[in-house]
Amino acid sequence: MVEISFxxxxxxxxxxxRSDSPIDTSTxxxxxxxxxxxxxRRALIAAVSGTLIEWYDYxxxxxxxxxxxxxxxxxxxxxGATLAAFATFAVGFIARPLGGVLVGHLGDRxxxxxxxxxxxxxxxxxxxxxxxxxxxxxxxxxxPILLVLLRLLQGMGAGAELSGAMTIxxxxxxxxRRGLLTSLxxxxxxxxxxxxxxxxxxxxxxxxxxxxxxAWRGPFLVSVVLFAVAIFIxxxxxxxxxxxxxxxxxxxxxxxxKTPIVLLxxxxxxxxxVGFLAMTGHNAINYGLAVFAISLMTSPEVGLGRAAxxxxxxxxxxxxxxxxxxxxxxxxxxxxxxxxxxxxxxGAILAYPILMGLAxxxxxxxxLAVAAGYAFVIAFxxxxxxxxxxxxxxxxxxxxxxxxxxxxxxxxxxxxxxxxLTWLLGLQGTLLLPALYLSACCILSIFAYAIAPRxxx
Numbered sequence: 001m002v003e004i005s006f007x008x009x010x011x012x013x014x015x016x017x018r019s020d021s022p023i024d025t026s027t028x029x030x031x032x033x034x035x036x037x038x039x040x041r042r043a044l045i046a047a048v049s050g051t052l053i054e055w056y057d058y059x060x061x062x063x064x065x066x067x068x069x070x071x072x073x074x075x076x077x078x079x080g081a082t083l084a085a086f087a088t089f090a091v092g093f094i095a096r097p098l099g100g101v102l103v104g105h106l107g108d109r110x111x112x113x114x115x116x117x118x119x120x121x122x123x124x125x126x127x128x129x130x131x132x133x134x135x136x137x138x139x140x141x142x143x144p145i146l147l148v149l150l151r152l153l154q155g156m157g158a159g160a161e162l163s164g165a166m167t168i169x170x171x172x173x174x175x176x177r178r179g180l181l182t183s184l185x186x187x188x189x190x191x192x193x194x195x196x197x198x199x200x201x202x203x204x205x206x207x208x209x210x211x212x213x214x215a216w217r218g219p220f221l222v223s224v225v226l227f228a229v230a231i232f233i234x235x236x237x238x239x240x241x242x243x244x245x246x247x248x249x250x251x252x253x254x255x256x257x258k259t260p261i262v263l264l265x266x267x268x269x270x271x272x273x274v275g276f277l278a279m280t281g282h283n284a285i286n287y288g289l290a291v292f293a294i295s296l297m298t299s300p301e302v303g304l305g306r307a308a309x310x311x312x313x314x315x316x317x318x319x320x321x322x323x324x325x326x327x328x329x330x331x332x333x334x335x336x337x338x339x340x341x342x343x344x345x346x347g348a349i350l351a352y353p354i355l356m357g358l359a360x361x362x363x364x365x366x367x368l369a370v371a372a373g374y375a376f377v378i379a380f381x382x383x384x385x386x387x388x389x390x391x392x393x394x395x396x397x398x399x400x401x402x403x404x405x406x407x408x409x410x411x412x413x414x415x416x417x418x419x420x421l422t423w424l425l426g427l428q429g430t431l432l433l434p435a436l437y438l439s440a441c442c443i444l445s446i447f448a449y450a451i452a453p454r455x456x457x
Contacts, residue, residue, distance in 0.1 A: 037172070040169075040172040040173060040174075040181075042236060042237060042238060043168045043169055043172040043237065043238070043240070044169055044172070044181060044184065044185075045233065046116070046168075046233050046234050046236070046237045047165035047166075047168055047169050047185045048165075048184060048185055048188050049229070049230055049233050050116065050119075050120055050161065050165065050230045050233065050234055051161060051162055051165045051185055051188040051189065051192070052188045052191055052192050052195075053120070053192070053223070053226045053227060053229070053230045054119070054120065054123050054157065054158055054161045054162075054192070054230075055158075055161075055162075055188060055189040055191075055192025055193060055196075056192040056193075056195045056196050056199075056223070056226065057123055057124075057126075057127040057154070057158075057192075057196075057220075057223050057226075058092070058123075058154065058158045058192070059189075059192055059193040059195075059196035059197070059290065060127065060130075060196045060199065060200070060219050060220055060223075061089060061092065061130065061151065061154065062089060062193070062196070062287075062290055062291040063196050063197055063199075063200040063291075063294065063310070064200065064216060065085040065086055065088065065089040065291065065418075067200060067204070067211075067216075067294070067298075067306065068211065068212060068216045069085040069088065069089075069147075070082050070084065070085040071212060072135040072136065072137075072143075072212060072216070073085070073088075073135060073136050073143050073144045073147055074136070074144060075136060075137075076136070082295065082422065083419065083422060083423075084144075086291075086295075086418045086419045086422060087419060088144070088147060088148055088151055089151075089291065089415065089418060089419075090415035090416050090418075090419055091148050091151045091152060091155065091415070092151045092152065092154055092155030092158065092415065093155060093407075093410045093411045093414050093415020093416070094152075094155065094411045094415060095151075095152040095153070095154075095155030095156045095159065095411075096155045096156070096158055096159030096407040096410045096411055096415075097159060097403075097404060097407040097408045097410070097411050098156055098159065099119075099122075099155060099156030099157060099158070099159030099160050099403075099407070100159040100160050100163055100400075100403030100404055100406070100407035100408075101261055101400060101403060101404055102156070102160075103115050103118055103119055103156075103159070103160030103164065103399075103403070104160060104163065104164075104260065104261075104399045104400035104401075104402075104403035104404065105259065105260055105261060105400055106118065107160070107164055107167070107399035107400070108260040108396060108397055108398070108399045108400050109259075109260065111239050111243070112164060112167065112168050112171075112237070112239060112240060112243060112399065113234070113237045113238070113239060115160065115164055115399065116161075116164050116165070116168070116234055116237060117231065117234050117235070118160075119157050119158075119160045119161045119164060120157070120161075120227060120230050120231055120234060121157075121227075121231070122153060122156060122157035123154060123157030123158060123161065123227070124157075124223060124224070124227035124231075125153065126150050126151075126153035126154035126157060127154060127220055127223045127227075128220065128221060128223055128224055129150045129153075130147065130150050130151070130154070130220050131217045131218075131219075131220025131221040131223070132217070132220075132221070133146055133147060133150065159403065159407045159410070160399075160403055160407075162185070162186075162189070162406070163399065163402040163403035163406055163407065164399060164403070165185045166182050166185055166186070166385075166386040166389065166390060166402060167240075167390065167398050167399045167402055168237070168240055169181050169182050169184075169185050169386065170182050170386055170387065170390035170398075171240035171241070171242040171243060171390075171395065171398075172240050172241075172242075176332060177332060178331075178332065178386075178387045178390070179327075179328045179329065179330070179331030179332035179336055179339070179383065179384060179386070179387040180325060180328040180329050180331075180332055181328070182328065182385075182386025182387050182390070183324050183325050183327055183328020183329075183331065183382065183383040183384075183386060184324075184325060184328065185386060186324055186328075186382040186383065186385055186386055187320065187321050187322075187324035187325055187328075187382065187383075188321075189320075189382075190317045190318065190319075190320030190321050190324070190374060190378070191318070191321045193290050193313075193317045194314045194317045194318045194321070196219065197310050197313050197314040197317070198310075198314055199218070199219035199222070200216075200219055200310060201307060201310040201311060201314065202218075202219075203215040203216055203218055203219055204306055204307055204310065205307070242395050243395055243396075245395075246394070246395035246396045247396070250396065260396065260397045260399075260400035260401075261400055261404065263396075263397050264393075264397050264400060264401050264404060268392075268393060268397065268401060270451075270453075271392035271393055271401065271405070271453075272392075272401065272404060272405050273448075273451075274392060274405075274448050274451060274452045274453075275389050275392050275401070275402070275405025275406065275409075275448075276405045276408055276409045276448075277409075277444050277445060277447060277448035277451075278340055278385075278388060278389070278405075278445050278448035278449070278452070279385075279405065279406055279409040279410070279413070279445070280409060280413050280441045280442070280444040280445050280448075281343070281344040281347045281348070281377075281381060281438075281441045281442030281443075281444065281445035281446075282340075282343070282344075282347075282377075282378065282381035282382065282385065282445065283409055283410060283413045283414035283417065283441070284347075284413055284414070284417050284437070284438050284441035284442070285347045285351070285354075285373055285377050285378060285381070285438060285441075285442070286378055286381075286414065287414045287415075287417040287418060288354075288355075288373075288417055288418070288421060288434075288438060289313070289316070289317065289354075289370050289373045289374065289378070290313070290317065291417075291418040292417065292418040292421045292422065293309075293312075293313055293358050293366070293369075293370060294309050294310065294313055295418065295422065296355075296358050296359060296421075296425070297309035297312065297313075297358055297359075297363075297366050301359075301429075302358075302359050302360075302361050303361055304361060304363060304366065308363040309363070309366065311363065311367070312363045312364075312366040312367035312370060313366075313367075313370055315367050315370075315371070316366075316367045316368070316369070316370025316371040316372075316373070316374060317370060317374055319370075319371040319374045319375050320374030320375070320378050320379060320382070323374060323375045323378075323379035323383075324378065324379050324382045324383045325383065326379055326383060327339055327343065327379045327380040327381075327382060327383015327384055328383040328384070328386075328387075329383070330342075330380065330383060330384065331383055331384040331387045331388070332387075335384075336384040336385075336387035336388035336391060337384070337388055337449050337452050338384075338449070339380050339383055339384030339388075340380065340381055340384040340385060340388050340445065340448075340449060341445070341446055341449035342380050343376075343377050343378070343379065343380025343381035343382075343383075343384070344377075344381060344442045344443075344445035344446045344449070345442070345446060346376045346377050346380065347373075347377040347381070347438065347439070347441075347442035347445075348438075348439040348442035348443055348446070349439075350372060350373065350376060350377060351435045351436075351438035351439045351442070352431065352432070352435035352439075353369070353372075354369045354370075354372060354373050355369075355431040355434055355435050355438075356369075356431060357369025357370075357372070358370070359431060377442075381445070388452075389401075389402045389405065389406065390402065391453075392405070392452075392453075413441060420437060421434045421437065421438075424437055
């Protein structure tokens with residue numbers, strides 16, 4: 001039984017003199033060595049391990065939506081089965097802002113630790129539930145209904161996970177290494193995506209008949225063990241000094257704890273807009289590579305086999321694990337905003353060549369296209385993202401602010417990108433319209449840099 005304790009923030013002792021203000025991300029890398037505290041190391045381990053597991057689970061559905069969800073749950077839809085499967089993928093993103101706001105409120109009001117325990121529990125229940133779910137052949141229309149409900153629950157858990165992990169690491173990290181350390185957390189989703197893709201690659205090796213009969217459940221059910229490990233690690237997580245200081249100062253001033261979302265909407269509209277727009281290019285490119293790519297490469301027009309497409313996406317996405325810390329280093333060296341903007345410029349330029357590579361019909365070319373997207377776009381939009389978003393909001397509303405800006409964009413852009421790209425491709429049968437969509441999303445992120453506060457450039 002996992003005990004989640006909620007502390008009374010009015011009883012937090014004072015802990016220093018740091019002001020309750022947004023993080024200054026303009027600090028450049030220092031030549032002096034910077035040591036991490038024990039709390040910083042624990043926070044980084046807890047954030048990376050939990051995020052890896054959560055994104056493995058979340059990416060499982062992305063892989064499944066392009067391979068098995070349509071025939072297992074939407075066979076009666078006919079030609080629209082793939083669109084219906086991608087629509088349920090989008091449903092998870094619709095739930096992410098709600099999960100981000102609810103768990104973000106918990107994290108800002110009662111502490112980061114109970115919030116991060118809650119996300120891992122919710123995600124685990126939803127993922128295992130999908131693995132145990134009867135298909136439409138067994139229970140009819142109830143199957144897709146239950147699938148959508150579990151997908152909503154999964155989205156709520158994922159909606160707070162990465163935002164919370166970024167918040168904790170940013171608040172524990174030394175200022176000179178904030179970009180690098182938050183980038184280690186943001187390097188984890190590609191690893192989770194790769195693990196999920198490998199899991200489905202293994203399941204696919206059983207053959208089409210076995211995959212649709214039972215093998216697809218295996219990757220979901222393995223999560224039971226993974227979540228047990230993540231919960232054990234997160235039980236030892238400490239509260240961040242910056243959060244404790246902010247709460248202590250508020251108590252000393254006699255301020256009543258207000259609802260973070262109300263404060264954000266009342267006093268931090270511009271940071272919310274900047275954070276939302278900054279995520280647009282990243283989400284469009286990322287989910288084009290992780291989800292739409294599999295569907296495109298295995299389509300009749302392109303003709304790649306399932307195993308070849310999954311292998312190409314797996315190898316290509318693993319590049320992001322190693323290149324994202326380079327983006328984090330760049331954020332510390334040149335500024336978080338400049339790093340995110342550079343990645344967005346690369347995304348606008350490379351959108352069409354990447355899609356051309358995916359549609360080449362050659363597994364190696366497709367894999368290189370995915371790798372290029374992660375190396376030249378995602379590495380920098382992810383590497384600078386944690387420091388950039390954390391710098392937009394003060395500690396008492398930071399968890400909620402990051403979650404709302406990031407996950408609202410996820411609901412509107414990330415979740416619908418595979419659906420939109422599939423629809424645009426079907427309009428004319430060419431890659432031009434999908435490429436223009438991806439480039440336009442990246443241009444919005446460049447605009448976010450232009451209007452962002454100067455201190456986080």
